[in-house]
Amino acid sequence: MEISKVINNNVVLTHDDQGKELVVMGRGLAFKKRPGDQVDTGLVEKTFVLEGEGVSAKLAELLADVSEKYLVLSEKIMTMAAMKLGVKLDDYLYVALTDHLSFAITRYKQGIKLQNALAWEIKKYYRKEYQTALEALTIIEEETGIMMDENEAASIAMHLVNSQVSGEGLESITKVVTTVNDILTIVKYHFNVTLDEESMNYERFLTHLRFFAWRLMKKEQTVEEQTDDFFYQQVERQYPQAFECSGKIAVYIQKELNWTLSKDERIYLTLHIHRVTSRHAMQHSPRG
Structure with a gap:
């Protein structure tokens, strides 16, 4: 695989044999690498296949400022959510959820907790997404040691609602x-x-x-x-x-x-x- 863009020392954009764009991650994977160089497959720890138009560019922009550990956390939550909800989630959720988790976890570390103005509606009208988001809070606590409240579950549920490819009329x-x-x-x-x-x-x-x-x-x-x-x-x-x-x-x-x-x-x-x-x-x- 040939590197098409270096995002940071641990993350690059590349393509598979079918031409699909991939985000490939691994410690030191891109150290002293440039576009056109080959990916050292022995260093690859995670691979994300992104099919949504423009998603990889947005993710690259985000990961220039946000640690890739939040992308890994998002991927764990998305895998669980897709199984629990039985739906396909839009690839853009990688971007939206990674951005949200980075911001929310930073806030919690600073002792800042925000109220979600739509929490009641989310809890009432999107029960499956809300219950799934509560499970996401467990994953976040296991991975970071931070216990978030139900307002944060409502915010995560909102992202899950928005990302569903649901066949609406x-x-x-x-x-x-x-x-x-x-x-x-x-x-x-x-x-x-x-x-x-x-x-x-x-x-x-x-x-x-x-x-x-x-x-x-x-x-x-x-x-x-x-x-x-x-x-x-x-x-x-x-x-x-x-x-x-x-x-x-x-x-x-x-x-x-x-x-x-x-x-x-x-x-x-x-x-x-x-x-x-x-x-x-x-x-x-x-x-x-």
Whole structure:
């Protein structure tokens, strides 16, 4: 096998005899190697076959900043999940779950635990995925020694829902795509920006929107909890542009889909919008 790209000292991109792209991993596998060199098969410890378009490029981008140990952890979780759920999982889950685990585990080590605003809905409407995610927490604890709470299970379940190749009807898929595109258009026009579709922040935003849109299509009503009004008002004051934008989205959803955005959903959407647009603003601001 010939190396097509060196990701780091332990990971390279290559191809098999059928031309399929592979991510190959092993300690010191790429040390002093360049594209065109042969892979030392004796050093190969893990091989990932990636069939999804653009997945290998995204994974290469991610592994430039994130340890490959999180990819190995993701692969263990995905193998278990595919067996438990009895479904094919999209290859992009390698990227999404590796990124998520890296961020979440780092947060936990720092003592930072986040609430998942959609935890109740995930637990109720995606029971199999949620139960599978609870088993994923056991794998994470066995591998890292870190015990995560049910909010993290809900987040992992959300990734499992998004990654399933489930044979949904064409009409539902079309509605989801249209809704996501319309929301993205509202954000772009509100901020008068072209979002960086290659960035990880954009991918995270897209993941949230897809999950959100599927819930709309399936008419999964949100349970309105006693949202902390102080927090809601704080988000409105701290992120006025993003909050105003989420208001436009709320109007669109009410008009087109007859859905009233809850305060929790409005907060969550505002934070996602702020994240994806503030990163864009930083990247395009003039440097002194």
